[in-house]
Amino acid sequence: MAGDPSDVLTGRLGYLLKHTQLALTAAVARALEPFGLDGRELAVLAVLAAEYPLSQLAAAERLGVDRTTMVALVDVLEDKGFVERRRSPEDRRKNIVELTEAGRDTLEKAERARGEVEREFLAPLGKGGAVKLVAALRALVG
Amino acid sequence: MAGDPSDVLTGRLGYLLKHTQLALTAAVARALEPFGLDGRELAVLAVLAAEYPLSQLAAAERLGVDRTTMVALVDVLEDKGFVERRRSPEDRRKNIVELTEAGRDTLEKAERARGEVEREFLAPLGKGGAVKLVAALRALVG
DNA sequence: TATTGTTATACTCTATAACTATA
DNA sequence: TATAGTTATAGAGTATAACAATA
Numbered sequence: 001m002a003g004d005p006s007d008v009l010t011g012r013l014g015y016l017l018k019h020t021q022l023a024l025t026a027a028v029a030r031a032l033e034p035f036g037l038d039g040r041e042l043a044v045l046a047v048l049a050a051e052y053p054l055s056q057l058a059a060a061e062r063l064g065v066d067r068t069t070m071v072a073l074v075d076v077l078e079d080k081g082f083v084e085r086r087r088s089p090e091d092r093r094k095n096i097v098e099l100t101e102a103g104r105d106t107l108e109k110a111e112r113a114r115g116e117v118e119r120e121f122l123a124p125l126g127k128g129g130a131v132k133l134v135a136a137l138r139a140l141v142g
Numbered sequence: 143m144a145g146d147p148s149d150v151l152t153g154r155l156g157y158l159l160k161h162t163q164l165a166l167t168a169a170v171a172r173a174l175e176p177f178g179l180d181g182r183e184l185a186v187l188a189v190l191a192a193e194y195p196l197s198q199l200a201a202a203e204r205l206g207v208d209r210t211t212m213v214a215l216v217d218v219l220e221d222k223g224f225v226e227r228r229r230s231p232e233d234r235r236k237n238i239v240e241l242t243e244a245g246r247d248t249l250e251k252a253e254r255a256r257g258e259v260e261r262e263f264l265a266p267l268g269k270g271g272a273v274k275l276v277a278a279l280r281a282l283v284g
Numbered sequence: 285t286a287t288t289g290t291t292a293t294a295c296t297c298t299a300t301a302a303c304t305a306t307a
Numbered sequence: 308t309a310t311a312g313t314t315a316t317a318g319a320g321t322a323t324a325a326c327a328a329t330a
Contacts, residue, residue: 005189005193008189009204010284012185013166013276015185016280017163017279019206020279020282021156024155024159043154043156046154057311057312062147066299066300068312068313069298071312092305094310124281125278125281133278137159140165140263141161142149199288199289209289209290210289210290210321210323211320211321212289233330234330235287235328236288236289237288285330287330288329290326291324292324292325295320296322297320298317298320301314303314303315305310305311305313306312307310
């Protein structure tokens with residue numbers, strides 16, 4: 001009645017999601033290393049590129065992170081030269097976070113690398129299986 | 143060229159996996175609250191029930207956690223009365239971690255609650271979709 | 285010498301509270 | 308008064324190093 005030791009864990013959805021995510025995060029981190037970014041920082045750049053202008057708070061909300069977390073994230077990206085803080089003329093309380101030329105360039109290249117890694121990661125599922133997995137995850141959370 | 147703001151994140155596999163996992167973890171935690179457990183602790187109980195005897199180190203390896211992490215995990219479960227440490231007679235360096243009666247009882251009930259939550263969580267995918275998602279994740283990591 | 289469990293310590297990630305400047 | 312950004316701080320979660328007991 002105890003269950004098969006070999007799948008007591010792999011039968012758990014939580015375990016599967018966690019370890020799938022860990023494996024992907026590691027693979028993405030390796031692929032992005034040449035660009036001096038991790039996946040989370042790349043997501044910040046992508047959010048900033050997709051919508052303009054975006055204040056720190058607005059960007060944080062899009063990303064689902066706390067505004068204090070966003071401060072550190074922008075600090076890092078600014079140190080790396082990928083973004084710049086600019087005071088909003090309309091509301092001087094706000095920082096508009098702007099991609100630099102290097103930021104845009106790195107975003108484009110790093111996004112391509114991320115796409116490749118994701119495709120490799122999902123390769124075991126076949127083309128159709130990969131598409132279905134993404135669709136399923138979007139249905140659950142997107 | 144920047145991409146649609148609405149799916150710059152939901153098009154990222156890492157984001158989808160992370161947020162799916164966060165949502166499930168929260169749902170499982172809520173469901174297990176009456177049992178005084180979280181999903182990770184329940185996984186420990188399940189591993190211990192599936193294979194016996196298991197030392198702390200062996201259990202930690204099954205779970206993929208550090209042995210120092212395992213110490214704290216067993217401490218908590220022991221405080222809650224779900225497991226007991228027993229010195230191995232064959233090798234007195236080892237702690238055999240044993241489920242108590244309360245541990246076995248709680249394991250059974252909590253596993254049922256976890257199963258229900260997972261089914262509800264996956265309900266938007268339909269029966270077939272849910273089975274396929276789990277199969278896909280197992281193919282990627284299991 | 286090597287292994288198991290333990291403790292102390294540190295590091296990452298994140299959130300809460302309090303401060304500042306602006307509105 | 309309320310909001311945006313910042314800082315300080317604290318809480319999880321986890322890993323590394325060192326130690327005690329045992330092999």
